[in-house]
Structure formats: C-alpha cells, structure tokens
Amino acid sequence: MINFWLIRHLWLFLAVAEERNFSRAAKRLGMSQPPLTEQIQALESSLRVQLFIRSRRGAQLTAAGAAILPAVKKFAEQLERLELAVLEAVAGQAGMLTIGAITPAMIDLLPPLIDRFKRDHPLITVSVKEIDSVDAVPALEAGDIDMAFARLEGNLGKHISSLPLAEDRLAVALPTHHAFAHEEAIDLSALSDQAFVMASRDVSPVYFDYLVGKCQASGFSPRVIHQVRSVASQVAFVSCGQGVALIPQTMNKLAPANVVIRPLSPEVKVVTTAMVWHSERANPLVQAMVSQVQEG
Structure with a gap:
C-alpha cells in the first residue's frame, strides 16, 4: 500500500532542506509556517530521528537529515517523472523518452535531433536532464535515463552501447605571450614541461584518461595543476596565466583576446x-x- 502520508512529509522535508529556512519553505509550498513545522516534527517523531537543527540562522540538516537527503531528492525526481507520465497518458500521449545530456550536447547537437524525433513521433514526450559524462553509465544502469549524450568512448560495459556522434581535432589553448603562440601547429611532445589545466577526471574519466594516454604516448606525463568542470573554465584558467589546456579546436570561439588556440x-x-x-x-x-541517428 502506498504511504501517501510519508510521501507528503518527505516532500516537505525536501523543501526545508533546500531552503534551509522554515519560513521560506512554507512560502514556496504555499502554506503557513506553523503547520509546516508541525508536520516536520511529526516526520521526525515517526522516523525517531532529528532531521533539522533550528536556530535564528535558519534550519540546518543534522547528520541523519543529510544522510537521507540524496535518496529523498532522487525519490522526488522519480515522482515528478511519474506525475508527468500520468498526465501525458491522460492527455493521450503514447510515451516518454528520458535523455541525460552534457551541456555542450544540449546546446549544439541535441535540439535538432529532438525536433526531428518529435516530428516523426508526435505523441512522444522527450524529457531532458543535464548530467556530467561520468554520470551517464550509472544513470543508464539505474534506469534513471533511457539514453545519454555525453563525452564517452571505448568499452563502457557489457550492456552499454555507444555511437560516436561528433568528434573534433584536439588543440592547445595558450596565453598570447607564450613561446608557442605564433606557431601554426604544435607537437604534443613539445608541451612536456608545461603546466596543464585539464577537464576534471571526476566529470569525464574516459576523456581525461584518453588525454593523459596521448601525452604518455608522446613521452611525458602531464603536470596537471588544475582540474575544472568545463572547456570554458579551462580557457578561463589559461587566460589567468594558470597553464595551458588541451581542448577541442572548435572551442576557439570561447577564447578571449589574451588566449590563442x-x-x-x-x-x-x-x-x-x-x-x-x-x-x-x-x-x-x-x-x-x-535508428534515426544511424539513418542520418
């Protein structure tokens, strides 16, 4: 049997946890503060654990509250997906495709694919959520998404299939005063003594390991002094004199005046x-x- 009481109270818990303030959470939920406080206290009593520490500064999560927050967030996302699926079914829609995508794919590659897919399947709802490349395979295995558009290649697991959609020539971002800035092209081995700003391995381990492997094949291990979460951040760090960066060449549009690609x-x-x-x-x-992508 579905425990609707628990579902509602977990929803209230999430609002307070995100707002870190009972008053703001109540306003967000469209209710007054006293009933919200009472229901959170009822939840704490039911779970036999304190979830928040209340003070003049607001509501801070206890260790127990912080421990259950990730699971509650995931549960809330699944409820939202369920609600959308039910609404679409009532409206006569035939199904939903959930896609996880990295930001660059959401900007350039994905929109025309979705437009074409929806033209061919007008009764299908396409739901897109932003992910990092490192999250793609775990999300697919958990069933949180149906497919992913991410920076991945190679062997991703026994049951994970992939199809490369876009590739680019690798380039190096340099400060304009760098000794190599006036070269037309640069041999990777010439960068052996440079400090590198790399895309974080936490975000895209396959891509990170690929670049490190290319450097090692050129006779050196890169001296990585910064790991960042995006190409834009790599270029920004180069602009601030923090090293050089290996980036896709088409990202030269991100380069400010003091950086060359x-x-x-x-x-x-x-x-x-x-x-x-x-x-x-x-x-x-x-x-x-x-099939749509393979057919071009």
Whole structure:
C-alpha cells in the first residue's frame, strides 16, 4: 500500500532542506509556517530521528537529515517523472523518452535531433536532464535515463552501447605571450614541461584518461595543476596565466583576446559527444532514436 502520508512529509522535508529556512519553505509550498513545522516534527517523531537543527540562522540538516537527503531528492525526481507520465497518458500521449545530456550536447547537437524525433513521433514526450559524462553509465544502469549524450568512448560495459556522434581535432589553448603562440601547429611532445589545466577526471574519466594516454604516448606525463568542470573554465584558467589546456579546436570561439588556440600536429582526434544506451533493456523509443541517428 502506498504511504501517501510519508510521501507528503518527505516532500516537505525536501523543501526545508533546500531552503534551509522554515519560513521560506512554507512560502514556496504555499502554506503557513506553523503547520509546516508541525508536520516536520511529526516526520521526525515517526522516523525517531532529528532531521533539522533550528536556530535564528535558519534550519540546518543534522547528520541523519543529510544522510537521507540524496535518496529523498532522487525519490522526488522519480515522482515528478511519474506525475508527468500520468498526465501525458491522460492527455493521450503514447510515451516518454528520458535523455541525460552534457551541456555542450544540449546546446549544439541535441535540439535538432529532438525536433526531428518529435516530428516523426508526435505523441512522444522527450524529457531532458543535464548530467556530467561520468554520470551517464550509472544513470543508464539505474534506469534513471533511457539514453545519454555525453563525452564517452571505448568499452563502457557489457550492456552499454555507444555511437560516436561528433568528434573534433584536439588543440592547445595558450596565453598570447607564450613561446608557442605564433606557431601554426604544435607537437604534443613539445608541451612536456608545461603546466596543464585539464577537464576534471571526476566529470569525464574516459576523456581525461584518453588525454593523459596521448601525452604518455608522446613521452611525458602531464603536470596537471588544475582540474575544472568545463572547456570554458579551462580557457578561463589559461587566460589567468594558470597553464595551458588541451581542448577541442572548435572551442576557439570561447577564447578571449589574451588566449590563442593552436591545433596539435600530428593531428589528434577526440570524441566530443556520443549517444549511449543500455542495450539489454527493450525500449522501442530508444531504438527509434538510434535508428534515426544511424539513418542520418
């Protein structure tokens, strides 16, 4: 039996946890503060644990509250997906495809694919959520998303299939005063003594390891002094004199006046976006998207 009482109270807990203030949470929920406080206290009594420490500064999570917050957030996301699916079903929609995508794919690659898919499947709802590349495979395995568009390549697991969609030539971002700034192209081995600003391994481990492997194949291990979460951040750190960065060449549009982008020679290609899905889960919508992409 569904415990609707618990569902409502977990929803209230999440609002207070995110706002860190009972008054703001009550306003967000469209209710007065005293009933909210009472219901949180009822939840704490039911769970037999204190979830918040109340003070003049607001409401801070206890260790127990912080421990259950990730699970409650995931539960809330699943409830929202369920609610949307029910509403679409009532409205006569035929299904929903949930896509996880990295930000660059959401900007350039994904919009035309979704437009074409929805033209061919007008009764399908496409839901997009932002993810990091490192989250793609775990989210697919957990069933949180149906497919991913991320910076991934190679062997991703026994039941994970991938199709490269976009690749680019690897380049190096340099300060304009750098000794190599006036070169037309740069040999990767020439960067052996440089300090590197790299895309974080926490965000995209496959991409990070690929770049490190390329450096090692050129005779050196890169001296990484900063790991950041985006290409834009890499370029920004180079602009601040924090080192050099290996980035896709088409990202030269991000370069400010004091940064130059030079291609590597010999040429090195990198996959910037791949379509990834769980091959063991029968999902006709996923197969329809894969077929659309393969057909061009």
